[in-house]
Amino acid sequence: MSILEAKNLTKYYGEGDTLVKALDGVSLSVERGEFVSIIGTSGSGKSTLLHMLGGLDNPTSGTVIIDDKDISGLKGDELCIFRRRKIGFIFQSFNLVPSITVYDNIILPIQLDGKKPDKDHIDNVIETLGIESKKNVLPSKLSGGQQQRVAIARALASKPAIILADEPTGNLDSKTSQDVLGLLKTTGKKYNQTIVMITHNDEIAQMADRTIRIEDGHIFA
Amino acid sequence: MSTVKNKTALNKLAMNPIKTNIKKYIILIIAVVMTTLLFSSLFTIAGSMLKEVQLSTMRQVGGSCHAGFKYLSEPEYDLVKDDPELKDITFRIIVGVVDDERVIKARTEVSYYEPLAAEFSFCYPEKGSMPEAENEIVLSDITLDALGVSHEIGTKFSMSVEINGESKLYDFVLSGYYRGDPISMAQMALVSRAFQEKYAPTKQNPITEYEFNDYTGWICADFNFSNSIDIEGKTQALIDRTGIREDVDTGINWAYVGGRLDPSVIFVCGILLITFFGAGYLIIYNIFYLNIISDMQEYGLLKTIGTTGKQLRKIVLRRATFVSVIGIPVGLVLGIGIGGVLLPVISNQFSTVSIDKGELHLNIWIILGAALFSYLTVIISAGKPCRKASSVSPIEALRFTETRGKDGKPKKKFVIVILSLSLALLVLNSVFAFVSGFSMDGYVSSMIIADFSVQDASLDNPSVSYVETQAIERDFLDALERQPGVEAVGNIYISEGEQYFDDATWSKIENGLLKDDMVREKIAYYYGEDSVEDHIARLNRDKSLDGNTYGMNEMAVSKLEVIASVDGSDRIDWEKFNSGNYVLITRWEYENNYCLNFLDPGDKVQIRSNDPQYMEMIEAELENGEVIAYPGFENAPSREYEILAVVDIPYAMELQRYREFQCDYILPESEFLNLNGSWKPMRTIIDVESGEEESMNEWLESYTTAVNPYLEYDSKDSVFEEYKSFSNMFQIVGTVVSIILALIGLMNFANTIITSILVRSRELAMLEAVGMTGKQQKISLVKEGFVYFVWTLVVSTILSTLMNFTLLRFIMNEIAMFEWHFTLVPLAACLPVICLLILIIPVIAYNRLSKRSVVDRLRVE
C-alpha cells in the first residue's frame, strides 16, 4: 500500500518567454517503509518535486496523496499541522532559525506541536551526527556541514512517518556521509519510516531500495 | 505542561530576533514614539482647550447642571423634585439684585441657594460657610472688592438691594466668600433662607404672563440626568412625565450641547485630522514596510519548519506589543509633557475661565485613543508581511522578493517612503502657513473703530437684560469739547423697535429676502421647524421687521463700511446724506457671513417717529380675556427717505444685541433728532491727535469713576495690548509645534535611510565580497538617497502648494484673525537639512557596518 503518491504533477514558473516547466507531468508512488532515491542533473526539478511531495509549495496542477489524504484539500494551518506531524524535511539550504540555538532548532517542530521531545532519541541522533558539542551555539557559528547535520537532526527528532531529504550529504565528507546514511537507514527500519532522498552521488543512490531518475521535469524509472 | 513548552518556544522565536536585531527595533520604537507624541500632544492641547472652553461656558451660564427650570412655584417644584430619572436636583430662590453705586460694574444677583446649587453654580464659599442666620451673606471676592468690604469673615456692612422693584439698605454679616470669575455674566450674593422667606417669600401659584418682569420669590431648579446625551429630549420627557406646565421656562446648558457645528467646519477638521493620522500612520508603516523582505523570509522559514499561521500571528503580535509597550508610553509622556508646557501659554490668551486657567485636563479617553491608534497602526503594519506570508506557500514566502518596476527598483516601497516623507513635510508646512498667516490687524480693526469709545457701563455686557441706550449726557460732551487734543467726536444714537413697510416695498421683501432658504433656516432655528410658515404669514400681515434706527454724525458715518451705493462709490457723500432725504440700511446676516440685502440703494422707506410725544398706550386683549396696555407709536407720523447705500456697522459701534432680522437704518444726526425729538447718544467715539492718547486716557479714567460712574470707556491701546499677547502666544505655540513637526519629519527621513541601509547590510557585504569598494558603495547609497530626496522635494512641494491654495486658503479666509498668503518656507528650511542627512547618514552607517568583517556580515543574520 502506498503512503505517498503523486499524480500528474506539474509546476510551471514564469510565463511566455520565461516559462520554466520545472515539473511536467510527474506521477509516482512510494510504499510504506520504502527507501527511494532521486537523482538527476542540476536544475532538473528534484527539489521542486520534493517540495510538492511535502506540501511545501502548490503545484500548478496534479495531486499529492499522503496516507490516503489529498493534501490539496487541506487548508493553511491544517496542512501545516498535518505536515509537521507526518513529515521530516531536510532542506538543501538547511533553513535553520538563526536566532535560536542548535538544540532549540532541533526540538522546535515538536515544541510547536505542543509535544514533549523524546530526549533519549534526540540525544542519540545528536550523538550519531557528532554535534553534541554544538548543542548550545547559534547556527551562524557552524560550518556548512555542521549546519546540514543540525537540519538532519531536526527532521529525525519527531520520528516522522516520512522523511524527505534534499541532498542530505551534499556538504559532508564520505565518512560522515556514510554515518548519516547509516543513521537514516537504522532509524528508518526502527520506526518503519518512508524515506525519499535526493542525491548527486550514485554510490549513495545505490543504497536505496529503488532509484528514480528525473530529467527536465520528467521521470525516467 | 505541553502548552508551556509551546509558549516558551514561541516566545523565543518572537523575542530572540529582537536581541540580535536590536538596531531595527530601536528604529521601530522611535517611529512609534514619534507618532504617539504627535497624537498625544495634539490631543492634549485640543482636549484641554475644549474642556476649558466648556468650563468657561458653564461659568458664563452660571452653572454646571445639565438643565434647569426657571420661575417655578413651590408646588411645581415638588412635582419634579422626586423624579427617579434625575441624578441630582437642587434649587435657588431669586431675591433681587444688588442696587448699589459701588457695584455697577460687577452686577450682583441676590438669591437663596441650597448648598448643592451653590456648588453647581460655582459660588460655594471657599472661605467661611453658607449663610445661616438671617443677616448672613456670601459674596464673591469681585463684589467684595467693588464694595470695598474687607475679605474678613464676620465683617459687618450694609448695601442697597433691589427686591420686587424696591431698593432698600440692608445690613449684612459676611459669612463666607468665593472666588468670582470676571467672565461670569453676574456675581452671586447668597443670602439665608430666613432672609429670603422674609423679604421674598417663595411663590405658591404658577407664574402668569404679567409677572414676567418680576423675578422675586421664584424657584429656579437645576438638575442633572445620569448622562449628558440628548439633554433636550430628556428634559421634554421630564416635563411630560411630571405634568409640570408645558410652557415652563426651560434652560439647557449649552456647555453640553456643543454649539451648532456647521458642515464645512466639520469637513475641514476632518481633512486635517485625516492628514495628521495619515502622516502618523505612514511614519510607522513606512519603517515596517522597509523591513518587509527580511520579515517575509523569516516568516517563510518558520512556516517551512511547521509554524502554523496562528502561531505566526502570535509571534508578530508579541513583537508588535513589545515595540508598543516601550514606544507608546514614552511617546505619551513626551506628548503630554509638551502639551502641558504649551497649554498655559495658549490658554492665557483665550478669554476662557480666569480661575485655574491653563490646567492640563487629561481626558483618559483621549490618551487611550492616542495610544490605541498607535498600537493599531503598529499591529496593522507589523501584520502585513505576516498576512502576506500566510497567503502563499512556505517556499514562495521563503523566496519572497518585492514586485519590482521596469528599472528593477521596488515600486511600492518607493511610493510609501516618498509619501511618508512628503506627508510629514506637508503637515509641517500647513501648520506653519496657518501660524504665519495669523494677523490681528484685520480683526482688531473691526473691534476698534476709534481711539476711545464711551458708553453706559452695562451696554456691552451681555448678561444685563435692560440697558441704558441714552447714557451720554450733555455734560460729558461739553466737558469733552473742552479737552485738548481731541481730533474728532462721533455720536451714535439709537431708537429701538420695528421697521414698517408700504405694500410695494414689502412685496419686494416678501419675494426676495423671505424666499431665501437661509432666512427660513434661521426662523426655524428661533421658533422651531413647525412655526416657519406661521411666522412668515404673520410678518406678511404686519409688513414689519425688527430693526433699530441709528443716528450718526459725520465722523461716525465715516467709519461705516459701504457695501453698495447708488453711485457705486465706497464712501458716503456726507453733504448729500445730510440733506435729510436719505437713509442708510444694513444687511441681513447669518452664520458664515451669509448676507442678503433687505432692500437696494435707490429704494424708498418710511421711518416712523419715536418721539415720546407720540407715544400712546396700546391695549390688547389676552387669551384669558384680560386687557393689558403697552407703549407704542402706531399713530406717529413717518417720513420717507431714499436709500443712499447699503452698509455694515462695525461691531464696536452697534448695539450688541441681536434679533432675527436686524433691519437697521442709519440717519444723519440732525435728521434723527428732527424725527425723534430730544434724544441722547448711546455711544460716543473719540479720535485724538497722536501723542494725546495718554492724557485722554487719564481724563476718561477719572471722569468715569469720579464724575459719572455709570459710564465706561474702552481704548484702542488696551484692545491692541490684549491682542498683542494673543498673537505672541500664537507665535510661540506655532513655533514649538512647527519645531516638533520638523523634528518628526527629519527623524522620519533619517529613520528611513538608516533602515534601508540596515536591511541591506548583507546585500552590501556581498557587493563588497565581489569587489565593490567602500567608497563605491557609499556613493551608490548617497545616490539612492538623493533619488528619494528629489522625489520628496517634488511631491512635498506639489502637495504643499495644493494645500496652500485649497484648504488653507479656505479656512484662513473664513476666520477673521487670519490672512492667507502662500508659503513654502518650512520646506525651504527643511530640505537642505534633509539633503545633508542624505550625505552624512550613509557614510556613518556604512562606516559602522564595515567595522565587522565581510565574512561576518555575510553570515545568516
Ligand SMILES: Nc1ncnc2c1ncn2[C@@H]1O[C@H](COP(=O)(O)OP(=O)(O)OP(=O)(O)O)[C@@H](O)[C@H]1O
Ligand atoms: N522560484 C522559482 N522561480 C522560477 N524558476 C524556478 C524557481 N524555483 C526553481 N525554478 C526553476 O525550476 C527548475 C528546477 O529547479 P529545482 O530547484 O527543482 O532543481 P534541482 O533539480 O533541485 O537542482 P539542484 O540539483 O541544482 O538543486 C530550475 O530550472 C529552476 O531554475
Ligand SMILES: [Mg+2]
Ligand atoms: Mg535542488
